[in-house]
Amino acid sequence: MRRYELVFVLAPTLTEEEVDEQVDMYSKVAVDMGAEVADVDKWGKRRLAFPVQKHKDGYYTVLTLDEEGGVAIAELERRFKVSDAVIRFLAVRIDEELKRVRKFETRKEARQKRRSRAARSTEQPVAKEEPETDKE
Amino acid sequence: MIKRKKFCKLCIGKYHYDYKDARFLSQFLSDNGRIIPRRITGACAPCQRKITTAVKRARHLALLPYVRR
Numbered sequence: 001m002r003r004y005e006l007v008f009v010l011a012p013t014l015t016e017e018e019v020d021e022q023v024d025m026y027s028k029v030a031v032d033m034g035a036e037v038a039d040v041d042k043w044g045k046r047r048l049a050f051p052v053q054k055h056k057d058g059y060y061t062v063l064t065l066d067e068e069g070g071v072a073i074a075e076l077e078r079r080f081k082v083s084d085a086v087i088r089f090l091a092v093r094i095d096e097e098l099k100r101v102r103k104f105e106t107r108k109e110a111r112q113k114r115r116s117r118a119a120r121s122t123e124q125p126v127a128k129e130e131p132e133t134d135k136e
Numbered sequence: 137m138i139k140r141k142k143f144c145k146l147c148i149g150k151y152h153y154d155y156k157d158a159r160f161l162s163q164f165l166s167d168n169g170r171i172i173p174r175r176i177t178g179a180c181a182p183c184q185r186k187i188t189t190a191v192k193r194a195r196h197l198a199l200l201p202y203v204r205r
Contacts, residue, residue, distance in 0.1 A: 009197065049195070049200050050201055088198055092155075101152050
């Protein structure tokens with residue numbers, strides 16, 4: 001299973017209800033194409049760093065999807081390209097990055113555990129002398 | 137402006153550079169909106185690479201500027 005993050009920006013000319021409608025529509029498309037929606041994060045209206053298609057603001061939404069083959073992503077990208085409401089979008093595969101982060105965290109934990117064990121095994125005054133050394 | 141640093145930010149715990157976090161990434165941009173080189177930020181090569189891709193993704197989404205005058 002691969003995890004994708006799909007960020008898209010909707011035009012500020014839409015109303016809040018229309019934005020919700022669009023987001024629901026796209027998540028429904030994802031589900032229909034065999035993806036699982038892990039998370040929907042609506043940022044609301046946000047100022048753009050530069051004008052896009054003459055718009056100065058945009059509604060940002062982050063869709064997190066779990067999918068096997070990338071069919072739903074392809075379909076959503078196609079729809080985003082066609083749609084007038086979507087002014088910018090970006091799809092990124094994030095599962096490998098997440099894996100790397102998790103690996104890093106477990107390694108860090110293991111290191112800390114090892115260190116505390118080492119501190120305990122040595123004589124007590126030494127351990128007392130340096131209680132916190134988790135900075136590196 | 138960022139002062140010269142001798143350690144790498146990524147290596148001291150902030151190991152995930154998120155392209156959605158514009159405020160965090162903006163510290164790697166100069167006043168003109170250009171990416172600050174490695175020799176000034178002090179990031180290690182893998183980190184700088186991640187910063188660069190993250191900044192470029194953020195720019196595409198109009199979260200960060202391509203140029204600021």
